[in-house]
Amino acid sequence: MASDQPASGEDSLIARYFRPIATDPGAFNLDDDAAALRPDGNDVVVTVDAIVEGVHFLSDDPPDTIAHKALRVNLSDLAAKGATPAGFVLTLALRKDDEDWLKPFAAALGEDAMAFGCPLLGGDTVSTPGPLMISVTAFGRVPPGKMVHRSGARPGDRVMVTGTIGDAALGLAVLRGGKVHAATDAAAREALVGRYRVPQPRVTLAEIVRNHASAAMDVSDGLAGDLAKLCRVSGVSAVIEMEHVPLSAAARDLVSRGIVGREMLVAGGDDYEILCTIPDEGVASFEAAAQFVGVAVRSIGTVVDGRFAPKFIDGQGGEIALERLSYSHF
Amino acid sequence: MASDQPASGEDSLIARYFRPIATDPGAFNLDDDAAALRPDGNDVVVTVDAIVEGVHFLSDDPPDTIAHKALRVNLSDLAAKGATPAGFVLTLALRKDDEDWLKPFAAALGEDAMAFGCPLLGGDTVSTPGPLMISVTAFGRVPPGKMVHRSGARPGDRVMVTGTIGDAALGLAVLRGGKVHAATDAAAREALVGRYRVPQPRVTLAEIVRNHASAAMDVSDGLAGDLAKLCRVSGVSAVIEMEHVPLSAAARDLVSRGIVGREMLVAGGDDYEILCTIPDEGVASFEAAAQFVGVAVRSIGTVVDGRFAPKFIDGQGGEIALERLSYSHF
Numbered sequence: 244m245a246s247d248q249p250a251s252g253e254d255s256l257i258a259r260y261f262r263p264i265a266t267d268p269g270a271f272n273l274d275d276d277a278a279a280l281r282p283d284g285n286d287v288v289v290t291v292d293a294i295v296e297g298v299h300f301l302s303d304d305p306p307d308t309i310a311h312k313a314l315r316v317n318l319s320d321l322a323a324k325g326a327t328p329a330g331f332v333l334t335l336a337l338r339k340d341d342e343d344w345l346k347p348f349a350a351a352l353g354e355d356a357m358a359f360g361c362p363l364l365g366g367d368t369v370s371t372p373g374p375l376m377i378s379v380t381a382f383g384r385v386p387p388g389k390m391v392h393r394s395g396a397r398p399g400d401r402v403m404v405t406g407t408i409g410d411a412a413l414g415l416a417v418l419r420g421g422k423v424h425a426a427t428d429a430a431a432r433e434a435l436v437g438r439y440r441v442p443q444p445r446v447t448l449a450e451i452v453r454n455h456a457s458a459a460m461d462v463s464d465g466l467a468g469d470l471a472k473l474c475r476v477s478g479v480s481a482v483i484e485m486e487h488v489p490l491s492a493a494a495r496d497l498v499s500r501g502i503v504g505r506e507m508l509v510a511g512g513d514d515y516e517i518l519c520t521i522p523d524e525g526v527a528s529f530e531a532a533a534q535f536v537g538v539a540v541r542s543i544g545t546v547v548d549g550r551f552a553p554k555f556i557d558g559q560g561g562e563i564a565l566e567r568l569s570y571s572h573f
Numbered sequence: 574m575a576s577d578q579p580a581s582g583e584d585s586l587i588a589r590y591f592r593p594i595a596t597d598p599g600a601f602n603l604d605d606d607a608a609a610l611r612p613d614g615n616d617v618v619v620t621v622d623a624i625v626e627g628v629h630f631l632s633d634d635p636p637d638t639i640a641h642k643a644l645r646v647n648l649s650d651l652a653a654k655g656a657t658p659a660g661f662v663l664t665l666a667l668r669k670d671d672e673d674w675l676k677p678f679a680a681a682l683g684e685d686a687m688a689f690g691c692p693l694l695g696g697d698t699v700s701t702p703g704p705l706m707i708s709v710t711a712f713g714r715v716p717p718g719k720m721v722h723r724s725g726a727r728p729g730d731r732v733m734v735t736g737t738i739g740d741a742a743l744g745l746a747v748l749r750g751g752k753v754h755a756a757t758d759a760a761a762r763e764a765l766v767g768r769y770r771v772p773q774p775r776v777t778l779a780e781i782v783r784n785h786a787s788a789a790m791d792v793s794d795g796l797a798g799d800l801a802k803l804c805r806v807s808g809v810s811a812v813i814e815m816e817h818v819p820l821s822a823a824a825r826d827l828v829s830r831g832i833v834g835r836e837m838l839v840a841g842g843d844d845y846e847i848l849c850t851i852p853d854e855g856v857a858s859f860e861a862a863a864q865f866v867g868v869a870v871r872s873i874g875t876v877v878d879g880r881f882a883p884k885f886i887d888g889q890g891g892e893i894a895l896e897r898l899s900y901s902h903f
Contacts, residue, residue: 373703
């Protein structure tokens with residue numbers, strides 16, 4: 244459109260980089276101050292997660308992986324709540340309008356929006372003298388009242404987890420150098436760093452979680468700490484068989500050589516796997532459905548009565564002491 | 574609830590300060606990873622606006638006014654879109670868990686949530702080594718397809734604005750010292766600084782805007798620049814009579830004494846008034862309805878054909894040159 248009306252810096256920034264990926268009709272081509280979500284009879288599930296440079300990602304992480312992480316940590320939340328992605332809005336706090344960074348960032352965000360069916364609906368770009376920060380508010384849909392909560396776990400339910408645990412924490416350890424870096428080969432390093440930088444949200448499992456789980460959440464602050472939160476809100480506890488916690492080949496190798504302990508893996512963060520509790524009678528059906536969509540799930544323990552922190556036990560039934568339950572930034 | 578399960582820093586921070594204000598059932602007592610908005614047949618309007626310390630507010634602004642501003646800039650967007658507030662989620666990037674700051678911040682946020690019927694639904698608190706930042710994603714409701722856009726202005730429509738323009742820019746000038754500070758008395762300073770720190774979102778006008786306006790937006794980056802945006806998206810231009818732009822007593826006084834020009838006032842930001850275009854036949858009804866809810870509205874000009882930037886003219890019809898159309902942080 245020919246126009247002699249000057250666009251402000253922020254407007255043209257949004258137009259240049261983000262309009263091409265804002266294809267949903269409710270985004271109004273990013274020409275407006277707001278987006279609209281049409282009612283379809285479902286509840287709109289809302290989740291918000293922000294990532295900060297130097298805290299949740301590293302300053303030299305590539306812009307495309309930062310974009311993937313910013314959106315996917317939210318898609319992971321939606322999946323754990325049993326919700327189908329419906330769209331997201333973005334707050335981007337930038338030090339400067341840097342095309343070399345914004346172009347691959349927006350492109351990667353667009354790829355994920357397309358791949359996960361979660362279109363960009365709007366956003367705000369602000370200037371900051373501080374670290375880069377990306378806050379995403381994501382929307383999903385569930386049938387009315389069917390959002391899966393943290394609070395529904397009952398004694399006797401199986402504790403299940405998707406994928407493998409601890410790889411992202413090992414990936415961060417690789418990036419920081421030190422003994423994990425020294426003890427791994429290039430292929431293992433790449434796999435582990437990939438798990439830290441680019442979560443794989445279990446979006447295909449959302450409906451299955453909704454139909455089977457008594458409680459669920461995604462594992463973002465470490466399995467042990469997040470399980471403790473789920474148990475606390477459910478008013479229960481759990482006993483976890485440490486050896487059943489699923490590990491990748493790289494993690495198993497590091498554990499078997501004594502480089503890291505399993506305690507470190509269940510305390511580390513950034514897994515973005517789904518932790519859920521499944522009533523006994525639904526476990527077989529849950530496992531079959533998960534297998535059908537290609538997501539590995541593993542039973543790692545049992546929900547029990549009690550208000551104590553979840554216990555992690557070894558093969559002999561002895562309790563394993565965990566020093567740090569979970570990662571907290573404060 | 575008695576529990577020997579330790580809460581992580583972030584969890585307890587949310588519990589301590591924000592749970593008391595998260596009273597909506599869809600907030601699930603902030604015990605979950607997500608909130609839920611129930612369908613009621615309306616569209617859900619979504620807007621996101623972030624404020625950054627040193628950019629949108631000053632480091633020594635009181636925590637309660639920062640909370641008011643963070644929410645109200647979003648309420649202002651909802652009102653301009655014709656939407657009734659339904660709730661909000663919050664991202665809070667903090668340098669540290671500072672009770673002396675968080676307590677009044679959360680209290681003020683809770684007061685506004687109650688006053689404007691816009692409950693806190695959820696949030697994410699992250700640690701940052703950089704400036705304080707608050708990003709709010711707010712939700713409103715409008716009947717399906719009835720969100721008011723920027724794009725509907727048509728030649729012949731009246732350009733209308735609520736309240737007074739330029740006070741927030743003068744308030745910022747007061748806080749920065751200099752000639753505006755020197756030229757004002759304590760009462761004027763307080764009034765102007767109040768306009769900068771605590772916007773008055775025109776929430777009561779939302780339905781009236783929806784029923785009357787062909788286009789609307791809130792004035793956040795300066796009247797001149799924001800009008801240019803509205804015109805650009807509508808494919809029109811406008812002629813504004815500068816002397817009709819409504820000014821407060823304090824602003825009028827500064828203009829009459831030659832301390833500031835009207836150009837500075839229409840270029841300044843942070844007004845959070847509603848700018849809208851009203852088809853001629855609806856102007857009387859719009860004015861009457863606005864008067865009924867106690868919001869001052871003023872006709873300041875006319876939408877015209879053309880793709881040029883809106884013209885501001887003086888009492889003799891001469892064009893007034895505006896150096897800077899709008900504030901941009903980049």
